[in-house]
Amino acid sequence: MTLKTDPVSPDATAPQGRIRRENVERILKAAEAVFAEAGCAGATMADIADKAGLPKANLHYYFGTKEDLYRAVLDNILRLWLAPINALTPDADPATALTAYITTKMEASRTRALASKVFANEILHGGAQIERFLSEDLRRLVDAKAAVIDGWVAEGRMAPVDARQFLFMIWAVTQHYADFDVQVRKVLGRRSLTRQDFAQITAEVLRLILRAAGLPDPAPPPSSSPTPANA
Amino acid sequence: MTLKTDPVSPDATAPQGRIRRENVERILKAAEAVFAEAGCAGATMADIADKAGLPKANLHYYFGTKEDLYRAVLDNILRLWLAPINALTPDADPATALTAYITTKMEASRTRALASKVFANEILHGGAQIERFLSEDLRRLVDAKAAVIDGWVAEGRMAPVDARQFLFMIWAVTQHYADFDVQVRKVLGRRSLTRQDFAQITAEVLRLILRAAGLPDPAPPPSSSPTPANA
DNA sequence: GTCTATAGAGAGATAGAC
DNA sequence: GTCTATCTCTCTATAGAC
Numbered sequence: 001m002t003l004k005t006d007p008v009s010p011d012a013t014a015p016q017g018r019i020r021r022e023n024v025e026r027i028l029k030a031a032e033a034v035f036a037e038a039g040c041a042g043a044t045m046a047d048i049a050d051k052a053g054l055p056k057a058n059l060h061y062y063f064g065t066k067e068d069l070y071r072a073v074l075d076n077i078l079r080l081w082l083a084p085i086n087a088l089t090p091d092a093d094p095a096t097a098l099t100a101y102i103t104t105k106m107e108a109s110r111t112r113a114l115a116s117k118v119f120a121n122e123i124l125h126g127g128a129q130i131e132r133f134l135s136e137d138l139r140r141l142v143d144a145k146a147a148v149i150d151g152w153v154a155e156g157r158m159a160p161v162d163a164r165q166f167l168f169m170i171w172a173v174t175q176h177y178a179d180f181d182v183q184v185r186k187v188l189g190r191r192s193l194t195r196q197d198f199a200q201i202t203a204e205v206l207r208l209i210l211r212a213a214g215l216p217d218p219a220p221p222p223s224s225s226p227t228p229a230n231a
Numbered sequence: 232m233t234l235k236t237d238p239v240s241p242d243a244t245a246p247q248g249r250i251r252r253e254n255v256e257r258i259l260k261a262a263e264a265v266f267a268e269a270g271c272a273g274a275t276m277a278d279i280a281d282k283a284g285l286p287k288a289n290l291h292y293y294f295g296t297k298e299d300l301y302r303a304v305l306d307n308i309l310r311l312w313l314a315p316i317n318a319l320t321p322d323a324d325p326a327t328a329l330t331a332y333i334t335t336k337m338e339a340s341r342t343r344a345l346a347s348k349v350f351a352n353e354i355l356h357g358g359a360q361i362e363r364f365l366s367e368d369l370r371r372l373v374d375a376k377a378a379v380i381d382g383w384v385a386e387g388r389m390a391p392v393d394a395r396q397f398l399f400m401i402w403a404v405t406q407h408y409a410d411f412d413v414q415v416r417k418v419l420g421r422r423s424l425t426r427q428d429f430a431q432i433t434a435e436v437l438r439l440i441l442r443a444a445g446l447p448d449p450a451p452p453p454s455s456s457p458t459p460a461n462a
Numbered sequence: 463g464t465c466t467a468t469a470g471a472g473a474g475a476t477a478g479a480c
Numbered sequence: 481g482t483c484t485a486t487c488t489c490t491c492t493a494t495a496g497a498c
Contacts, residue, residue, distance in 0.1 A: 019463090039356060042272030044491060055465050060493060117355055120410075124348055124355070125270060127413045134417035142418045159442065162435045164419065169404050169439055172411075176403035179351075182358045186365035187373045188395065204393045208400055211390065212443040250481085276474065286483050291475060 036117035077115045095215045106202040109178035116178035159214025257283045267348035308346045326446045337433040340409035347409035390445025
């Protein structure tokens with residue numbers, strides 16, 4: 001992310017840079033939470049400032065406009081989003097590589113649910129702020145990873161799938177547990193999902209997706225996954 | 232949905248009621264589109280009025296507040312959302328019933344993408360307006376349908392799955408093509424998805440999910456699904 | 463570099479003429 | 481039942497003191 005204002009720092013010392021970095025971090029973290037809860041339009045600079053524990057004018061000092069701040073939050077997220085798919089390489093074992101990828105995505109849904117929601121909200125409403133990311137970076141990456149999957153299929157190492165729809169499936173299912181967490185919790189009758197719940201759900205998601213890919217189950221079926229008491 | 236204002240209609244005749252019905256329909260349709268594009272907070276009554284071709288005050292006359300209008304739009308959608316899952320019944324053939332359900336959901340993603348987005352947006356931001364729907368109606372329905380799937384599994388008619396995670400998977404994958412349509416199109420390099428594209432994608436989604444359920448493929452794998460020219 | 467006070471724009475809602 | 485004009489409030493953004 002690029003800051004509009006240049007830090008002039010009259011007596012440029014390490015401490016000054018440290019305060020700036022810390023404030024920027026606090027603002028970005030608070031902004032991610034507020035944008036996730038209320039959406040881009042519904043979020044207010046006052047809410048973000050409150051959550052960051054800073055006066056409102058400070059946000060404008062560091063980030064200029066609300067839209068600039070929103071883009072900075074998105075920028076942080078995009079980097080996070082691209083990385084884990086690199087587990088898929090031509091020479092890797094398909095089951096092992098897919099297991100690593102899906103596990104990482106589920107872990108991201110648990111620990112970075114707010115980031116996932118900001119991203120989902122942006123796409124849901126047209127993705128105007130990330131048009132280039134989608135049609136250039138992401139598209140190229142998907143082309144490359146679809147080729148890897150096509151290679152696995154051609155070598156008979158997994159069932160024939162349309163690689164792009166298969167990737168969409170992985171994204172949809174794993175991100176569902178972050179973006180739709182409210183629905184998941186209400187339907188399961190849980191106030192919140194524990195780390196253990198997530199581990200069980202991840203195991204079941206792995207079984208389902210690997211079976212969809214014609215790959216052997218990684219583990220035996222469990223007695224039961226997280227379900228409500230009345231189930 | 233319940234209107235706040237009672238139609239007094241001094242000389243109550245059919246035409247009067249007809250105009251009201253038509254106006255209400257136009258407003259609801261315009262509101263669904265604007266809420267889908269901009270979210271609840273980002274939508275403005277002026278935008279909705281413009282799209283409906285009516286003056287702003289008319290919206291308040293029919294629906295009271297913006298929040299009332301938003302709830303009316305949601306109400307319409309919830310009814311739509313519950314119905315198709317009833318394809319899953321104990322005596323049905325699992326592959327046939329799941330095929331019908333998934334096909335209907337994919338068709339809804341194509342023809343009612345805006346409704347899907349309004350629903351997704353509501354859940355994404357906490358689902359405060361549909362809390363009872365989620366924790367009562369939907370939860371009960373999922374309990375019932377999970378029991379149906381458990382029955383199929385117990386009879387050895389499909390692979391052992393966690394029924395609730397399996398249902399979440401169906402929702403996540405099918406609704407992805409409505410909610411994340413922008414990403415799908417950009418990654419595939421398509422300006423829009425035709426009816427044929429959707430038919431091919433639906434076939435692939437069916438193959439993936441039925442295989443995940445340990446059921447036979449409904450059709451032979453295609454030569455290729457919709458992909459960009461450079462793929 | 464930080465914060466208070468406020469200007470200015472935009473949105474929801476309504477009064478009151480028709 | 482319909483629409484114009486307007487009121488009021490909230491939010492972004494900034495000026496200017498410290």
